[in-house]
Amino acid sequence: MTTPFDAAAAAAGLFSLTFQAFQGCVGAFNFFNTAAHIGADGSLFSSKLQWEQYRLVEWGNKAGLGEIGRPNSKLNWQIAYSLLQQFESLMTSAEELKTRYRLEVTEEAIEESERLSVAKPPQKGVGKLIARLRPEIYATTGRVIQANNNTMKRLRWATMGIGQANRIIRDISDLNQKLHQLLDSIDQERRDYVDALLLRDIISRSSSAIDVEQIKEILEPSPSPTNKSIQAAASLKQIRLVIGVDKRDDEVGTAPTEKTKGSMPLIRKLKYKKLLPYMTETPMRESGIEFARYDCKPVLVEWKVAEGPMWQQLFNQVRNLAVLLTSEVGKTFRSLPCIGYLPWEEKERYALVYDIPDASTEDSKAHWRMKSLYDLLSEQPILSLSRRYQIATGMAEVILQLHTAGWLHKSFRSDNIIFLSPTGSTTADFLNRSPYLVGYGYARPDTPDAAIFTQLPDTVLRTDLYRHPQARGIPRQRYQKRFDMYAFGCLLVELALWKRLTDIQSTYRSIDINKVIADAAASNAEIELPSLLELPSREQYVDELKHYAGEAFVEAIKLSLLMETKVEEGQDASLDTQQAVLEKLRQCKC
Incomplete structure (x- = not known):
């Protein structure tokens, strides 16, 4: 007959095994080499790995596997242990990588001196920002590696394709998500909140469109409304960086890539001769916000006065603002769909012209208010x-x-x-x-x-x-x-x-x-x-x-x-x- 003491001892033993597996997974990230032969995508692969490492360490803290944590009594430790075993095997087994992803991989022992140096935080890209905003992640990794008395192995392979890299990241992300789902609903919501806040902070501090593109890639697999919102914000930041509008000192100009070109909206410069009063008998005010017609279609016009030397100074600002409001992600501003900007130098005015969303679906002759x-x-x-x-x-x-x-x-x-x-x-x-x-x-x-x-x-x-x-x-x-x-x-x-x-x-x-x-x-x-x-x-x-x-x-x-x-x-x-x-x-x- 099993006694309470036996049950407690078994639970303690299972927790100990899970703790060891967790430490093995945390350390494995530092010995899982990023592939050197997948070109620019190697940086993206590295950034995604660093994000997944962050997620794992934060999950461990919620589960009670951190340095001063207590075991989370609500967690199913049997499933957690099983998932962490899969996690560790995926990241440390050359045989599994060969079987699952057809990678030519070998395991290579490393010296103690090198072993103690591999937990250094990344020096560039998204990983650098994660390290700066969550330095405790890399401190935890360093402690795990230094506390491991076994000879560590790291993986080396000759080449890796982007398809293989994406599959590996997807599988790692899936395991992280399954661990996340073992937490109770309150802990899950709190983790999602903290992750969203970190991603927004990274976007705000990102200094290049390439970094922002990596964040969008990190968010891509998740269909959640929060992630879609953050991805939209990332797209807006990326547009601002690509068009080079008023860069901060730490920001760098970035030539559009094939991916960023696809997300850049077309800038439409409108003609003032096509802008007519909304009501024939009522002239336009040409100030504030008013209804009008452009190409005979009802629109809303927002005017900006630009007198004298301000005309030229404001040209790029108005143009770039129109780019943001014209883009699909501009909808997250809850602005009306902007169809373009209208420069009218003779009147010393600029105008942002907006479509009226329901005007095409309701009675076209109806007058809008x-x-x-x-x-x-x-x-x-x-x-x-x-x-x-x-x-x-x-x-x-x-x-x-x-x-x-x-x-x-x-x-x-x-x-x-x-x-x-x-x-x-x-x-x-x-x-x-x-x-x-x-x-x-x-x-x-x-x-x-x-x-x-x-x-x-x-x-x-x-x-x-x-x-x-x-x-x-x-x-x-x-x-x-x-x-x-x-x-x-x-x-x-x-x-x-x-x-x-x-x-x-x-x-x-x-x-x-x-x-x-x-x-x-x-x-x-x-x-x-x-x-x-x-x-x-x-x-x-x-x-x-x-x-x-x-x-x-x-x-x-x-x-x-x-x-x-x-x-x-x-x-x-x-x-x-x-x-x-x-x-x-x-x-x-x-």
Whole structure:
């Protein structure tokens, strides 16, 4: 009869065997030579190996196989041991590699001195960024190798084709995924969250289109919505690097490869003679955002003034912005489909021209109308909490995509979130349609060189309420990601209370902000408008927000308004906060 002591001893023995197999797998990555005869693809193979090594070590930490971990009691250790045995055999057995992949491989013993040096972090590519952002991975590998008293073997082969390399990586990835699925659902979600954050950070810091292409390849096998979103952000960053728009000092120009050429959208330069008023009897304003017709088709036009010497300076910026918004991945910005840019030098204007998605499927003679979220906040007395959550989450995804790709929006507010619907639609009809972010006229890359394009937006005074105090007026600081996030926090407060920001500030300050702004505009006086920076510390206001929108929503507001600036090597590293904001909003349910 098996006693509890016997069962415990058996479990301890199984854990010990699993721990040894795990260490063998971790060490094997450092002795699994990247093939030297597959040309440029060798770097990709190496990067994928380093990503899979990271995944394995992080899984081991969750499983309790780390240095100070405790065995995860929820894990099926029998299956884990079996999978790790397969893992180790795949990476250390010359015979298995010959059988499975037809590789000519030999096992070669190495000297102790060389053995202790192989755990050095990679010095280039995606592996270098993983080592920089997760140095503990290579520290763990080094300890595993140094603690191994057996003579280590490494694999050598004469040649490897890209097809064989891809099969090996796919099999390693499949084993990693099976190990991942042994974790409980909460641990799996946490691992996915951390991986997504790391990948976004790597994309943001990548300095060449080749590095970004490797990240896209790493993500390719997974169909998950999160990975598709990250892959879209990677494509946007890659486009920016290939077109060479305002590179950072550490970024390098990259000639388009066959793969990157396929992802580059065609740039369409439009002709102003084909742009006509939307209604024959109503002339175009040629400012702001308005409906028009291009080639007789309904379009939405977003104008940007470029007077005098600014005309030529802004040419590349507008052109490159059109490239991003024209691309398929530009849809992740929740922007309307951009059909091209229109330079009109005589009028000292540029225009981004957008298609209207439903215009071809609904009555072609229907006249379209546009309402901003700012309009709807006063027109619609109430809106369901679930719909407000949807709008907030969608816009959080937009800002995360923009910042991952290396762009700043600079005009994030309820005026620039629009809804389109045919004439005759009710206010509720508008709110049931997809929200689109516009106002890209002042968007620019997040680089020091691009700061020369900074302009004080030509907007009404009340829009300063959405600007961080340090981003207002002439002595303002250079625009940063945290300023976009502050504006997003203001938007979240509007959605929480379903009121315009001017009305919210009037309530908080016990003064009529609308009247103050109107009087200042009438007299052309300079005034200092209030901010929401102190709101998170005002318990009464926080409790009110929690009452209307819930605790998770309020946490997202706090993180957005008070986002810390972490500067490293000249970059505003804030994606961890933005990912946390998005996760908080996804927790909101009703």
